[in-house]
Structures are given as C-alpha cells and as structure tokens.
Amino acid sequence: MSLATAADGAAPQQNWLDRIGAGHVILAVALLLYPLVASDFFLTQIAGYSMIFGVLALSLMLLAGYGGMLSLAQITVAGIAAYAVAILGSNTSNVLGFGWPWWIVVPFAVAAAAVTSALIGWISVRTEGIYTLMITLAIATATFYFAQQNYAIFNGHSGYAGIHAPVFWGIDWRDPKPFYFLCLGLAMLSYAAVLYSSRSTFGMTLQAIRDNPRRMRALGYHVTAHKVFAWFLAGILAGLAGVLLVWFNGRVSPGTIGVDVAIDILIIAVIGGLRHPIGPFVGAIVVILMQTFAIDIVGAERFNTLIGLVFLAIVFVSPDGILGLWGRIKPHLAQGSLRAGP
Amino acid sequence: MTENLAANRLQSSGAYALELDGVARHFGALVALSGIDMRIAAGERRAVLGSNGAGKTTLFNAVTGDFLPTAGRIRFFGEDITDLPPHERIRRGLRRTYQISQLFKGLSVLDSIFLACRGVSRRRFSLLRPADDDVNMVQARSILEAVHLEAHRDALVATLSHGQQRQLEIALALAGAPRFILFDEPAAGLSPTERRDLVAILNALPKHIGFIIIEHDLDVALRVADYVSMMHNGHLFKEGTPQEIEADPEVQQIYLGGKHG
Numbered sequence: 016m017s018l019a020t021a022a023d024g025a026a027p028q029q030n031w032l033d034r035i036g037a038g039h040v041i042l043a044v045a046l047l048l049y050p051l052v053a054s055d056f057f058l059t060q061i062a063g064y065s066m067i068f069g070v071l072a073l074s075l076m077l078l079a080g081y082g083g084m085l086s087l088a089q090i091t092v093a094g095i096a097a098y099a100v101a102i103l104g105s106n107t108s109n110v111l112g113f114g115w116p117w118w119i120v121v122p123f124a125v126a127a128a129a130v131t132s133a134l135i136g137w138i139s140v141r142t143e144g145i146y147t148l149m150i151t152l153a154i155a156t157a158t159f160y161f162a163q164q165n166y167a168i169f170n171g172h173s174g175y176a177g178i179h180a181p182v183f184w185g186i187d188w189r190d191p192k193p194f195y196f197l198c199l200g201l202a203m204l205s206y207a208a209v210l211y212s213s214r215s216t217f218g219m220t221l222q223a224i225r226d227n228p229r230r231m232r233a234l235g236y237h238v239t240a241h242k243v244f245a246w247f248l249a250g251i252l253a254g255l256a257g258v259l260l261v262w263f264n265g266r267v268s269p270g271t272i273g274v275d276v277a278i279d280i281l282i283i284a285v286i287g288g289l290r291h292p293i294g295p296f297v298g299a300i301v302v303i304l305m306q307t308f309a310i311d312i313v314g315a316e317r318f319n320t321l322i323g324l325v326f327l328a329i330v331f332v333s334p335d336g337i338l339g340l341w342g343r344i345k346p347h348l349a350q351g352s353l354r355a356g357p
Numbered sequence: 358m359t360e361n362l363a364a365n366r367l368q369s370s371g372a373y374a375l376e377l378d379g380v381a382r383h384f385g386a387l388v389a390l391s392g393i394d395m396r397i398a399a400g401e402r403r404a405v406l407g408s409n410g411a412g413k414t415t416l417f418n419a420v421t422g423d424f425l426p427t428a429g430r431i432r433f434f435g436e437d438i439t440d441l442p443p444h445e446r447i448r449r450g451l452r453r454t455y456q457i458s459q460l461f462k463g464l465s466v467l468d469s470i471f472l473a474c475r476g477v478s479r480r481r482f483s484l485l486r487p488a489d490d491d492v493n494m495v496q497a498r499s500i501l502e503a504v505h506l507e508a509h510r511d512a513l514v515a516t517l518s519h520g521q522q523r524q525l526e527i528a529l530a531l532a533g534a535p536r537f538i539l540f541d542e543p544a545a546g547l548s549p550t551e552r553r554d555l556v557a558i559l560n561a562l563p564k565h566i567g568f569i570i571i572e573h574d575l576d577v578a579l580r581v582a583d584y585v586s587m588m589h590n591g592h593l594f595k596e597g598t599p600q601e602i603e604a605d606p607e608v609q610q611i612y613l614g615g616k617h618g
Contacts, residue, residue: 216483230459234476
C-alpha cells in the first residue's frame with residue numbers, strides 16, 4: 016500500500032488552469048468585466064435576476080439531475096428565506112420586523128429554508144417521478160394559500176414591503192454594480208460547489224441512488240437519509256437565492272411564491288439542461304431575456320405564447336435542453352473547423 | 358482428494374461459513390424451497406446446480422435476507438442471522454451478485470467500486486472528493502485489478518459491454534472485506550472467452566473467501582467449485598464432488614439428460 020501511495024505522489028501535478036478549465040476562466044473574466052459595458056438595467060434586471068433564478072434552478076438541478084427527484088417546491092423554500100428576512104430584519108409593513116442585523120438574519124433565513132426543504136424532502140422521498148412532482152406541487156400550492164390567508168406571520172395578501180439590502184463597508188448592496196457582484200458571487204460559489212461535490216463521496220452516492228436504489232441499499236447505504244440530505248443542501252442554495260430575491264424586489268408577498276413562479280423554475284432547469292450545473296444558468300438567461308423582451312416583439316397579450324413555443328421547440332429538438340443541443344452541435348463544429356483547416 | 362475434502366468438511370464442524378437447517382420458503386401455495394439442510398465450510402467454494410425454477414435464487418434471497426424464509430434457521434460463521442435485516446448481514450461480510458446486473462449507469466467503473474467499498478465504512482456523507490490515497494480508493498483500485506477492468510477504470514458503466522458489466526457486478530461484491538459471496542449466474546450471457554476470464558477471476562479470489570455459485574454452465578461450475586449441490590423442485594437431492602456429480606447416473610438423467618435431451 017505504501018508503494019501505491021508513493022507512486023501516486025510522484026504523479027505530475029495538474030496545473031491550476033487545467034484543473035479549473037480554460038472555459039471557466041474565460042467565462043469568469045467576461046462576467047467580471049461585464050459591468051464596464053452593461054447598463055444598470057442589464058446589470059440587475061437581466062444579469063442579477065438571471066443569476067438568482069439560475070441558483071434557484073441549480074437547486075432543482077441538484078435534486079433532479081443528480082438525485083432523480085423532480086421538485087416544484089424550490090420557490091417555496093426560497094420564499095421561506097425571503098419571509099424570514101422580512102420578519103427577522105426590518106420592513107415598513109408595521110407587522111413583526113424584529114430589526115436584527117443582516118448578518119444574523121441571513122444565516123437564520125438560510126437555515127430555515129434548508130430545514131423546510133429537508134422536511135419537504137422527507138415527506139416526498141417515499142414517492143417517485145411524477146408523484147414527487149405532484150406532492151411538491153401540493154406543498155407549493157398549500158404554502159401559497161396559507162401565506163395569502165395568514166396575517167399573523169405572513170401578513171396575508173400584501174406580504175411585506177420596504178425590505179432593504181444591507182449597507183456595509185460604505186456600500187449600499189442594492190446599488191446596481193454591488194448587487195450584480197453579490198449575485199455573481201453567489202452564482203459562482205453555488206456553481207463551483209455543486210460542480211465540485213458532484214464528484215464527492217456524497218455526490219457519487221446520490222447519483223448511484225438515482226441509478227439503482229436497490230443495489231445501494233444492498234451495499235449498506237441508507238437511501239432515504241441520503242435523499243433527505245440532498246434536499247437539505249438544495250434548500251441552502253434555494254434559501255440563499257431567496258435572500259437575494261427579497262433584497263432585489265424589496266418586498267415579498269404570496270405572489271413571490273406562486274405556482275407560476277414554481278413552473279418558471281422548472282422550465283428554466285429543463286430548457287437549460289439537467290446534466291451539468293451550468294445548464295440552469297443558461298436556461299435562466301434565456302427565459303429571463305424572453306420574459307423581458309417578448310412583450311416588445313409580440314405585445315403584452317401574446318408574450319407567454321412565444322415563451323411556450325420556444326420551450327416546446329427546445330424540448331422537442333433536444334430533451335436534454337440547450338446543453339444537450341450544444342453537446343450535439345459541438346462535434347459538427349469541430350469537424351467543420353477540421354475541414355476548414357489547411 | 359475426494360476423501361480429503363470430505364474429511365475436511367467433517368473436521369471443520371463449528372467453523373462453518375454457512376449453515377442452513379430446514380430452510381423453507383413458500384409463496385402462497387407454491388413451495389419454492391423445502392427443508393434445505395446445507396453446511397458450507399469457511400473458504401469452501403460450492404456450486405448449486407439445478408434447472409430453472411429449482412429454487413436456487415430463492416435460496417440466495419433467504420440467505421441474504423431479501424426474503425425471509427418461512428421456516429428453518431440460517432447461521433453465518435456460527436451466528437444465527439435468520440432474522441437479521443440485509444444490511445446487518447452485509448456488515449458481517451456476506452455479499453451477493455445479481456442474476457441481472459444491478460449497476461450505476463451514470464457512474465464510472467472506479468467510482469462504482471469506490472462506493473461499494475465506502476458503503477460498509479463511515480464517512481458516507483462526505484462533501485469532499487475522495488483523495489487518490491483514500492483507503493477506500495486504494496481498495497477500489499486493487500479490486501479493479503482483481504476483476505480485470507483496469508483498462509476501463511474511468512469508463513461510464515452504461516458504455517461497458519455485457520461481459521464487463523458482469524465483471525463489475527463481481528467487483529461490487531468483492532468490496533469491503535467479504536467473507537462469503539453468493540454468485541447468481543455470473544456467467545449468464547458471456548462468450549466462451551469471457552467465461553474463461555470469469556473462471557480465472559473466481560479461482561484467483563483470496564483463499565479465505567468462500568462462495569456459492571449458481572450456474573447453468575456445468576463447465577464453469579465444475580472448474581471453480583470444491584463441492585456441488587444439486588437442487589430440484591425446491592429441495593436438495595444430491596451432493597458430491599464435481600467428479601462424482603458428473604459421473605452420477607441419476608444426475609445425468611434428471612439434469613444433464615433433461616438439458617441435453
């Protein structure tokens with residue numbers, strides 16, 4: 016064994032560029048330089064918003080792509096964090112609002128989201144496939160109506176307004192550039208964490224459970240515990256996105272956690288592709304761009320039709336979303352450049 | 358040779374890997390197993406032969422705990438495991454392979470074996486990637502060699518040939534210090550070359566690991582087993598060395614005759 020270890024140690028170290036990947040470095044530099052050319056609108060309404068929904072869809076991709084569990088409750092989990100920020104921090108709705116500083120509020124909000132998510136997971140892991148989707152849809156719908164009718168905690172239909180992003184180091188983090196970097200930081204960290212842990216012991220375990228739960232049980236794994244832990248981790252991502260979402264909007268109401276939003280997140284994840292953690296972000300940019308500009312192209316009454324058609328087209332052409340499309344185009348591009356070569 | 362084996366089997370009473378006393382299993386009115394008595398010494402390699410529906414896989418399910426027997430007791434290295442859940446039996450060193458490969462299509466070969474090694478250890482919830490010198494990784498690489506899959510280390514399981522998937526199926530059973538393995542038709546669907554490879558893999562297993570192999574291919578079974586049990590309609594009807602079984606007229610009539618005739 017010591018021989019094997021020595022031989023491994025002698026293997027040449029991969030350099031950092033190979034390990035991170037040239038594509039990732041180029042993308043990171045481009046995203047860091049983006050504020051130099053982008054307007055405030057494109058910084059926050061397009062890029063920031065896309066990254067928040069990208070992280071939300073990423074939490075779904077973690078469950079669905081690696082764990083084989085489809086969820087419509089990701090926005091519900093994010094909503095728990097958003098409501099927690101409003102209740103524990105300050106708001107102008109004159110209901111609750113403990114006025115705690117942001118650095119206490121955020122961990123509490125994210126923890127509440129993660130525990131809620133684990134609970135939803137614990138309820139739904141008994142089911143599979145379409146039934147998981149239905150049970151999470153039921154939970155999302157029930158939470159929506161509960162929030163709408165409960166005034167003691169959720170302040171009913173109007174929810175909470177006047178929630179401010181923190182101001183520290185002399186920076187108001189809701190200003191366009193700081194907020195963009197805040198979103199970019201969360202998006203990059205979440206993406207890197209999911210990509211890294213997909214090859215961790217837990218990540219591999221989750222994928223193995225997706226592929227063959229019976230064999231995993233026979234190998235001595237506690238299948239349910241691993242699934243619930245995946246929900247907990249997805250809840251952390253969704254919770255963090257929920258915090259940024261409430262800082263972005265400055266308010267949270269039952270409309271924030273409506274079923275239409277839950278479906279948007281599913282569409283984002285499916286359009287982008289569930290095979291790789293970059294998929295949700297690609298999907299988020301496409302959907303947010305469409306939601307923003309479809310009105311200009313086809314008018315306010317028909318913009319959802321256009322989004323629906325694009326969704327159908329992508330799913331029809333490539334069940335793996337845009338990532339799958341790219342996977343099929345790439346070999347042809349490589350061949351083309353070979354032919355074009357000397 | 359024959360006498361020696363028989364003598365060993367008598368002497369090692371108390372050091373049996375597996376003891377079955379009157380094990381039976383009914384599915385409603387169907388009697389899948391009835392009154393199975395079996396003693397398998399530690400390190401012994403036993404073949405169980407019999408036609409389809411003879412109760413061989415049901416016997417495995419009773420031993421692993423996948424289905425509890427309707428009657429009878431099962432002892433593993435002296436300990437009564439009849440009522441233990443499957444994972445407790447795994448912790449005690451009992452392993453099985455499946456007649457139809459039960460693998461993880463989306464994982465690489467090495468990662469699959471690594472998970473099998475990690476399954477019986479702690480640290481299963483780690484969010485860190487396993488290091489190359491991780492103890493379970495080192496084990497996984499040596500099992501990879503034992504089943505002749507080094508060349509396919511990083512291949513996705515879904516891209517393996519049927520024969521390679523059968524080899525991986527064996528690899529998963531070798532993970533985590535097994536003491537006794539139940540092989541359920543490991544040669545099913547293999548080509549003659551792959552069968553030879555399989556026989557080599559089984560014969561190269563560490564001597565302390567005993568096993569039962571269910572096999573339709575008499576040639577494979579007789580080349581890896583010390584002793585043979587014949588099953589028919591849910592009960593054992595004959596035991597003997599490979600030579601005795603091959604030569605037995607009754608066996609030839611019922612099993613071989615039936616098969617070839």
